C-alpha cells in the first residue's frame with residue numbers, strides 16, 4: 485500500500501551511499517521522470533546537486549501523460565495572464581535543452597484559436613496579450629478563411645492568431661532531459677515504482693522494489709499516479725483518459741506545418757476541438773493530430789491502456805471535418821489514449837507539500853502542462869534546494885484550496 489504515514493522499512497539497501505559512489509547524502513530524489521520530473525532532474529544535476537531519479541516505467545513511455553509526438557505551446561494564455569511569465573521562461577528552456585542536445589524540440593508554426601462571438605478563448609488570449617504586451621492578431625472567421633482556406637468557420641467568429649504559437653515534442657524533450665541529467669551525474673532507476681515515502685526534519689526516504697533511498701529533499705512528480713502518493717493533502721486530483729487521433733494527410737500541402745497553423749475551436753459548451761498540422765515524422769505517427777479537450781472519463785491510471793473509445797474517435801473526426809472539410813474521406817490512421825490529471829480548479833498544483841517543507845509537488849496539470857515543463861523543472865529544483873523560488877508560481881500553490 486502506498487502511504488506517506490508509515491516509514492519505509494529499512495532493508496540492508498537502505499543507504500543513500502548506494503545511489504552515488506561517495507558517502508555524501510543525496511541532495512534530492514525525484515519521483516516520476518515524465519515531463520516535469522525529467523526537467524527537474526536535469527536542472528538539479530546541472531546545478532551540481534547529487535540526485536536520484538526513479539520512475540515506475542522507462543520514460544519516455546506511452547502509459548502516462550507525455551506521449552503522442554506533439555504538444556501545443558502558446559504565449560497569449562487564455563487560461564490566465566499569470567502563466568505568461570512562466571511561458572516566456574519555458575520557451576527559453578525548450579530552446580536551451582534542444583540546443584545543448586543538437587535537436588529541435590520547439591516549432592513555431594503559428595496558431596489560431598477562438599469561436600462564436602464572446603467566446604472565452606479569444607477573450608482570454610486578448611486579455612493576456614494586453615497584460616503582457618504580446619503580439620497577437622484578432623480576426624474574424626471570414627478573414628481566417630481568406631488566410632487559411634483549409635478551414636471552414638462562420639464568418640462572424642472571433643478568433644486570435646499568434647505567430648509564436650506552435651508545438652513541442654514531448655518524447656524527445658523527456659529523452660533529452662534525462663540524457664542531460666545522466667551526463668551531469670544523476671543516477672536514474674527505471675521500472676522502479678515507489679510504494680512508500682516519508683519525510684521529517686532529518687530528511688526524506690522512499691521505498692522502491694530495488695530497496696530504499698534517502699536524501700535531503702524529495703520531488704513528487706508522478707503525473708496521474710499522484711493521488712496515490714499525496715492522498716487528500718492535495719484536493720480534487722482526478723485522472724481522465726483522453727483519446728487523440730491522427731488523420732492521413734494524403735500529402736496535402738495545406739495540412740503541413742508552415743501552411744496550417746495549430747488550431748483550437750470552441751464548440752459551444754462541448755469539448756473544444758484542436759489540431760496540430762502534419763510535420764515530417766521523427767518517429768511519431770504521420771498526419772494531422774486531432775483531439776477533443778476534456779472529453780474523456782475519469783479513470784485509474786492503469787486504465788489508460790484500454791483500447792481507444794470508438795465513440796470518442798468518431799466525435800473527434802466529425803468535429804474535425806466540420807472545421808477542416810478536406811478531412812472528409814481521409815482515413816484515421818492511428819488513435820491513442822493519454823492521461824490528463826485534472827485539478828480542482830483546472831490550474832496546476834506546484835509548490836511545497838502542505839505538511840513537509842522538504843517535499844516539493846507538481847501535479848494537476850489539467851491537460852495543459854507540457855508546454856511549461858522546463859520552467860516547472862526549474863521551480864522544482866529551486867524548491868528542492870532552497871525551499872522557495874523566485875519564479876512566479878504563487879498562484880499555483882498546493883495550499884490555495886485551504887489544505
Ligand SMILES: Cc1cc2nc3c(=O)[nH]c(=O)nc-3n(C[C@H](O)[C@H](O)[C@H](O)COP(=O)(O)OP(=O)(O)OC[C@H]3O[C@@H](n4cnc5c(N)ncnc54)[C@H](O)[C@@H]3O)c2cc1C
Nearest residue numbers: 516518519520540548549556678707709822849853854855
Ligand atoms: C491527449 C493529451 C493532449 C495534451 N495536449 C497538451 C498540449 O497540447 N499542450 C500542453 O502543454 N499540454 C498538453 N497535455 C498535458 C501534458 O501533456 C501534461 O500536463 C504533462 O505531460 C504532465 O506531465 P507529468 O510530468 O505531470 O506526467 P507524466 O509525464 O505522465 O509523468 C509522470 C511519471 O511518473 C511516473 N510514476 C508514476 N507513479 C510512480 C511511482 N509510484 N513511482 C515512480 N514513478 C512513478 C510515471 O511512470 C510517469 O513517467 C496533453 C495531455 C494529453 C493526455
